[in-house]
Amino acid sequence: MIQVSNLAFRYSPSVVLRFPDFSVARGQHFLLLGDSGSGKTTLLHLVGGLLRNYEGSVSVDKTELATLSETALDRFRGQKIGFVFQRNHLLSALSVEQNLMMSPYLAGLPIDSGRITDVLVTLGLADKRHSRVTTLSQGQAQRVAIARAVLNKPAIIFADEPTSALDDKNCDRVISLLLEAASQHESTLIIATHDQRLKSHLTQQIQLNAS
Amino acid sequence: MTLFTLVWNYLKARPLNTAINIILLSLGIAVVTILLLFNTQLEQKITDNARGIDLVVGAKGSPLQLILCNIFHVDFPTGNINLKEAEKIARNRLVKRAIPMALGDSYQTYRIVGTSRDYADLYKGELAQGDWWDQPLDVTLGANVQSLTQLKIGDTFASSHGLTTTGDDHKDHLYKVKGVLKKNNTVLDNIILTAVESIWEVHEHADTTAHAHETRDSLAMPSRLVPSVAANDSVKEVTSLLLQYRSPMGAIQLPRIVNAQSSLQAASPAFETARLFSILGVGADIIMAFAYVLIVISGLSIFIALYNSLKERRYDMAIMRSMGATRTKLFVSVLLEGGLLTFMGSAIGLLLGHGVLMLLNALVEETQKAGIGGMVFYSQEWIILGGSLLLGLVCALIPAIQAYRTDISKVLASN
Numbered sequence: 001m002i003q004v005s006n007l008a009f010r011y012s013p014s015v016v017l018r019f020p021d022f023s024v025a026r027g028q029h030f031l032l033l034g035d036s037g038s039g040k041t042t043l044l045h046l047v048g049g050l051l052r053n054y055e056g057s058v059s060v061d062k063t064e065l066a067t068l069s070e071t072a073l074d075r076f077r078g079q080k081i082g083f084v085f086q087r088n089h090l091l092s093a094l095s096v097e098q099n100l101m102m103s104p105y106l107a108g109l110p111i112d113s114g115r116i117t118d119v120l121v122t123l124g125l126a127d128k129r130h131s132r133v134t135t136l137s138q139g140q141a142q143r144v145a146i147a148r149a150v151l152n153k154p155a156i157i158f159a160d161e162p163t164s165a166l167d168d169k170n171c172d173r174v175i176s177l178l179l180e181a182a183s184q185h186e187s188t189l190i191i192a193t194h195d196q197r198l199k200s201h202l203t204q205q206i207q208l209n210a211s
Numbered sequence: 212m213t214l215f216t217l218v219w220n221y222l223k224a225r226p227l228n229t230a231i232n233i234i235l236l237s238l239g240i241a242v243v244t245i246l247l248l249f250n251t252q253l254e255q256k257i258t259d260n261a262r263g264i265d266l267v268v269g270a271k272g273s274p275l276q277l278i279l280c281n282i283f284h285v286d287f288p289t290g291n292i293n294l295k296e297a298e299k300i301a302r303n304r305l306v307k308r309a310i311p312m313a314l315g316d317s318y319q320t321y322r323i324v325g326t327s328r329d330y331a332d333l334y335k336g337e338l339a340q341g342d343w344w345d346q347p348l349d350v351t352l353g354a355n356v357q358s359l360t361q362l363k364i365g366d367t368f369a370s371s372h373g374l375t376t377t378g379d380d381h382k383d384h385l386y387k388v389k390g391v392l393k394k395n396n397t398v399l400d401n402i403i404l405t406a407v408e409s410i411w412e413v414h415e416h417a418d419t420t421a422h423a424h425e426t427r428d429s430l431a432m433p434s435r436l437v438p439s440v441a442a443n444d445s446v447k448e449v450t451s452l453l454l455q456y457r458s459p460m461g462a463i464q465l466p467r468i469v470n471a472q473s474s475l476q477a478a479s480p481a482f483e484t485a486r487l488f489s490i491l492g493v494g495a496d497i498i499m500a501f502a503y504v505l506i507v508i509s510g511l512s513i514f515i516a517l518y519n520s521l522k523e524r525r526y527d528m529a530i531m532r533s534m535g536a537t538r539t540k541l542f543v544s545v546l547l548e549g550g551l552l553t554f555m556g557s558a559i560g561l562l563l564g565h566g567v568l569m570l571l572n573a574l575v576e577e578t579q580k581a582g583i584g585g586m587v588f589y590s591q592e593w594i595i596l597g598g599s600l601l602l603g604l605v606c607a608l609i610p611a612i613q614a615y616r617t618d619i620s621k622v623l624a625s626n
Contacts (some may be wrong), residue, residue, distance in 0.1 A: 027445070041623075041624050042620075042624070045619075045620040045623070045624070048533070050532075050533060050619045050620045051619075070537075070538070071537050071539075073536060074532065074535050074536065074537045074538075075537075077533065077534075077535050078534055078535015078536070079535065080449065083533045083534075086625060087526070089423040089526050089527070089530045091217075091527050091530070091531075092224065093217075093220045093221045093223070093224035094217070094220050096222065098212065101212035102212060102531065102534060102536055104215070106531055106534040106536040106540070107534060107535040108393075108535065110238045111212060127576040148534075160623075163228075172284075
């Protein structure tokens with residue numbers, strides 16, 4: 001599903017970040033570990049198509065990302081990839097349901113109300129459907145973010161520090177929901193984190209070393 | 212979910228900000244609309260009412276007053292002129308048509324105009340009911356006069372001197388209503404038409420012997436202007452003469468001929484109304500400039516609102532990009548937001564403008580008399596609407612370019 005080889009990203013002419021080669025098969029779950037500054041987020045952005053102009057090769061679902069035009073990359077990202085960020089960033093002007101509707105809308109997919117219901121029920125948010133996102137607790141908001149990421153049944157889910165702002169209870173809940181949602185649609189899951197609590201949940205790891 | 216819903220929700224999420232932008236713009240647009248409606252209708256009215264009258268001849272005084280009094284019936288007469296002198300002018304070969312006017316009295320502020328049938332023909336007045344005036348003291352009412360005084364055919368009334376209701380009443384000479392005109396949106400709507408002789412009769416009540424002495428001399432030529440009296444009658448007076456030229460030569464020669472006589476002056480409606488507009492225009496220009504300042508400020512305010520909210524929404528933008536939104540989509544969404552704001556502002560402003568004029572029309576009798584209302588629409592309003600939409604797009608352009616340039620990775624990585 002994901003193949004990375006000789007990947008490097010040049011921040012500036014003199015600062016180059018190099019990444020180890022790795023490949024992840026469909027449905028596998030990986031932890032992306034490394035200290036702060038080791039380039040976890042950069043790698044995630046490169047593989048997720050948020051960052052372009054890399055050296056080497058990144059192939060996602062048999063597509064070399066560099067060959068896609070900007071618009072094609074946007075579309076590719078919307079339809080194949082789901083993101084969960086540390087700061088769960090929901091669109092605060094919209095309700096929970098509208099936030100979820102943005103996902104298929106922006107990806108250019110049909111909006112399926114039944115699918116939204118399913119995901120909300122699975123994540124225990126059925127009663128929050130019409131709430132404003134500003135009224136949610138942090139744990140609830142993170143679950144909405146997960147719901148938004150999995151709604152389009154993406155082939156890959158990238159999570160960047162999804163649990164670092166949560167307490168143990170919410171951390172457990174969020175990580176098991178992520179794993180569950182990923183397994184349900186055979187999505188590949190990659191979690192970039194330095195949160196030691198996650199090591200007990202995922203055994204496969206990619207280790208980055210600060211250069 | 213559409214781009215419109217998204218933008219609408221963003222606007223709804225900042226209700227105060229959105230409201231102040233809409234209010235600012237709508238006030239500016241409303242003032243522009245009011246001025247547009249008011250000026251256009253007034254100008255149209257004035258040109259309509261002055262159409263067909265090339266020159267007004269009256270007593271010496273202010274030429275503007277002569278025009279206001281004899282054409283628009285809003286000012287007081289400058290004085291009287293001798294019928295004999297008026298006759299001389301009317302007989303000039305350059306004059307195609309001369310209409311005598313005898314003014315001075317009113318009924319419930321509606322002016323009584325002693326004139327000939329030519330005057331009603333000039334404005335294409337048609338009867339709605341009853342008949343034209345015929346005998347002295349017969350009157351035909353304008354449509355507004357009838358509806359506001361509720362006089363019926365056969366009713367009689369006493370006129371009062373001047374244009375106010377407090378003037379002395381001429382109780383011993385009662386006018387009798389013979390007919391009512393159809394409403395035709397000219398000055399005819401607001402006046403009471405009668406024969407020139409009626410005015411003489413009402414005012415000569417002290418001089419009863421004049422009547423006897425005036426029995427028409429069958430040998431004398433009847434007057435061109437008032438056929439019931441002899442030409443060269445040296446006693447009778449009228450207020451003014453409305454002239455129509457036979458040829459453009461009249462415009463060059465007649466005013467000179469008239470002004471050469473010590474007791475007469477000529478005033479051109481076209482020239483005097485243009486002068487009036489240039490005097491009033493200064494005030495209108497100032498209000499208009501003020502309205503434009505309001506609109507520019509509202510444009511700035513919209514720009515600042517979008518610019519600031521975009522700073523807050525950098526993450527929103529980046530998140531939307533991560534979910535598959537293209538740069539163009541974000542660009543369009545910001546333009547749509549600016550466009551929607553100004554569209555609402557200008558639509559409300561246009562409604563407000565029409566509303567204010569409708570209210571004015573309902574409350575102020577003068578605007579009613581002048582026939583200025585809010586239920587008229589001009590094509591320039593499309594220009595106002597289009598112009599303000601353009602303003603919205605221009606104000607949204609810089610924030611939209613910013614949205615277009617959002618560096619997703621950088622924004623998402625900077626916590």
